Amino acid sequence: MTAPAAPVRLLLADDHPVVRAGLRAVLETEPDFEIAADVPTAEEAVALAARLDVDVVLMDLQFGGRMLGSRATAEITARPGAPRVLILTTYDSDADILAAIEAGATGYLLKDAPPDELAAAVRSAAAGKSALAPAVALRLMDRMRTPATALSRRETEVLQLVADGLSNAAISKRLFLSQATVKSHLVHIYSKLGVDSRTAAVAAATARGLIRR
Amino acid sequence: MTAPAAPVRLLLADDHPVVRAGLRAVLETEPDFEIAADVPTAEEAVALAARLDVDVVLMDLQFGGRMLGSRATAEITARPGAPRVLILTTYDSDADILAAIEAGATGYLLKDAPPDELAAAVRSAAAGKSALAPAVALRLMDRMRTPATALSRRETEVLQLVADGLSNAAISKRLFLSQATVKSHLVHIYSKLGVDSRTAAVAAATARGLIRR
DNA sequence: CCCGCCCTCCACCTTTCGATGGATGCCGCG
DNA sequence: CGCGGCATCCATCGAAAGGTGGAGGGCGGG
Structure with a gap:
């Protein structure tokens, strides 16, 4: 030593x-x-x-x-x-x-x-x-301290496409989902991030580094 | 020399x-x-x-x-x-x-x-x-080469708030405007960027470095 | 001086989105 | 095995956002 x-x-x-x-x-x-x-x-x-x-x-x-x-x-x-x-x-x-x-x-x-x-x-x-x-x-x-920060794989995928500027319809086509499913994912995302709109979700997620820019 | x-x-x-x-x-x-x-x-x-x-x-x-x-x-x-x-x-x-x-x-x-x-x-x-x-x-x-890329000062200001996740109502209050004015700015922004939604505008603008994240 | 651009505002209408309240199958864990 | 979380799907309704077509004031350049 x-x-x-x-x-x-x-x-x-x-x-x-x-x-x-x-x-x-x-x-x-x-x-x-x-x-x-x-x-x-x-x-x-x-x-x-x-x-x-x-x-x-x-x-x-x-x-x-x-x-x-x-x-x-x-x-x-x-x-x-x-x-x-x-x-x-x-x-x-x-x-x-x-x-x-x-x-x-x-x-x-x-x-x-x-x-x-x-x-x-x-x-x-x-x-x-x-x-x-x-x-x-x-x-x-x-x-x-905030356990809600973890998005599921699918949720992250959806949110990334939202951040890329796609509409729900476009996202549903891209991921072979119904629009209803996309909306469901978004509802979950909003509650996890504590926001209530797609743009706010993107802002919150980029601020926390959950999605790439 | x-x-x-x-x-x-x-x-x-x-x-x-x-x-x-x-x-x-x-x-x-x-x-x-x-x-x-x-x-x-x-x-x-x-x-x-x-x-x-x-x-x-x-x-x-x-x-x-x-x-x-x-x-x-x-x-x-x-x-x-x-x-x-x-x-x-x-x-x-x-x-x-x-x-x-x-x-x-x-x-x-x-x-x-x-x-x-x-x-x-x-x-x-x-x-x-x-x-x-x-x-x-x-x-x-x-x-x-793309002359449409130039946003006015006010337009950039509005778009930045959109990127921060604010709604039209919140933006109008923040900037002391009517919602109609905010929408007008957004319409101009969309046509300049060649998009048709707020999230797409944010995506396009960040890709071109028009706003800070 | 007039034209064009920017900024502001208005009304009306359509489309999209978000809120609500469900349902189903799958899978891992206690 | 039953429970909970995830992913998938559904319908409906009101709210927000977007589309259209204006209008007026200010300001700078041809």
């Missing part, structure tokens, strides 16, 4: 060159960190995580439109002796957070985190402890 | 410490750049832009929820002998771009720009030339 431990080996994955450079700059100043590589795509992160035997992967969730961040996380953590994965992203969308944690992420940080918080999170992750940014933790607590 | 010109003095404004560090790291390697300061708020950017007599300000548009980026740009460029302002942001929302250009920004870059593109844009800006990221330029061309 008191002996100078082996350095924490890091892999940075983010599609923004500026962010990669920033993470390098911020983390390189920590004497016990060693940055093995930085990559611009989720695919390269998966490949190098295995090859370079790193301790912690710092990964963005949004890779230029492609939603591969959480999948990459799942693939990395699936292997035995896998490194810890720390999600580092701009948004605190509920859906993203849940997906990342289910995919096996050890922590979830926001990009506006100050450098010392970032370094602390990396050390926590390396030690196997979970690390959540305060803002993210609050959000999770909030979600736990 | 051939003489080693005075260095380009830069001011960086971004609320993300990591991004500030990244910009520093990327731009410091250019021998003809000199970073006068970096600040985490729009207010400080306005204050220091005057005091440090910089040549180019690199400014984020989103400052921790506050929409002050474009206002800060306007305040900086309003003064005589003002520096050029380069907007550097994550999103290519039409509304944001227009607001920034109207506020007097010299260029608009996306944060996923490679370092050399970034440096080139800074030099362009310092020389007084406009600089637009290719993706942004494309978007603007696109907008020019």
Whole structure:
């Protein structure tokens, strides 16, 4: 414990060159960190995580439109002796957070985190402890407190089409349902979200990150 | 022209410490750049832009929820002998771009720009030339081609409230209008966006970046 | 000065949506 | 096995939203 431990080996994955450079700059100043590589795509992160035997992967969730961040996380953590994965992203969308944690992420940080918080999170992750940014933790607590937030698969599907601007008739055709069924789903959605119109449901769901935009 | 010109003095404004560090790291390697300061708020950017007599300000548009980026740009460029302002942001929302250009920004870059593109844009800006990221330029061309895309101030205001989930009655109260007026605005919005329902209008407008989520 | 655009408002009518109150089959859990 | 949650379906009714066709004032540019 008191002996100078082996350095924490890091892999940075983010599609923004500026962010990669920033993470390098911020983390390189920590004497016990060693940055093995930085990559611009989720695919390269998966490949190098295995090859370079790193301790912690710092990964963005949004890779230029492609939603591969959480999948990459799942693939990395699936292997035995896998490194810890720390999600580092701009948004605190509920859906993203849940997906990342289910995919096996050890922590979830926001990009506006100050450098010392970032370094602390990396050390926590390396030690196997979970690390959540305060803002993210609050959000999770909030979600736990309101159990009604969980929409069923079908309800989410319907709501997503509503958000895309489709009418009930169009949705019923798309999903091979009757309009009555679509309305039933909507009624349930409204009561779960505490709203009373389709537009309000979309607003509430996007605010809570239940559907993608 | 051939003489080693005075260095380009830069001011960086971004609320993300990591991004500030990244910009520093990327731009410091250019021998003809000199970073006068970096600040985490729009207010400080306005204050220091005057005091440090910089040549180019690199400014984020989103400052921790506050929409002050474009206002800060306007305040900086309003003064005589003002520096050029380069907007550097994550999103290519039409509304944001227009607001920034109207506020007097010299260029608009996306944060996923490679370092050399970034440096080139800074030099362009310092020389007084406009600089637009290719993706942004494309978007603007696109907008020019579809003249119907431009919503009036009032229409945007109404549509934003629709996107927030308000009913026509609620909107009319909020804006001190009659419901008839709200409906009129909506009819115009629908025809401009080529849709025929409020939810579809919201979907189309967010897709084109006309309103913020 | 007139034209066009924006903003505001009105009346009437049609369509869609939401509210209510059911029913059925399926599946997992205690 | 029975209960509850989910997904599916139904009919009816009133309310909200959308369609049509106006009208008038303000403001800027040709």
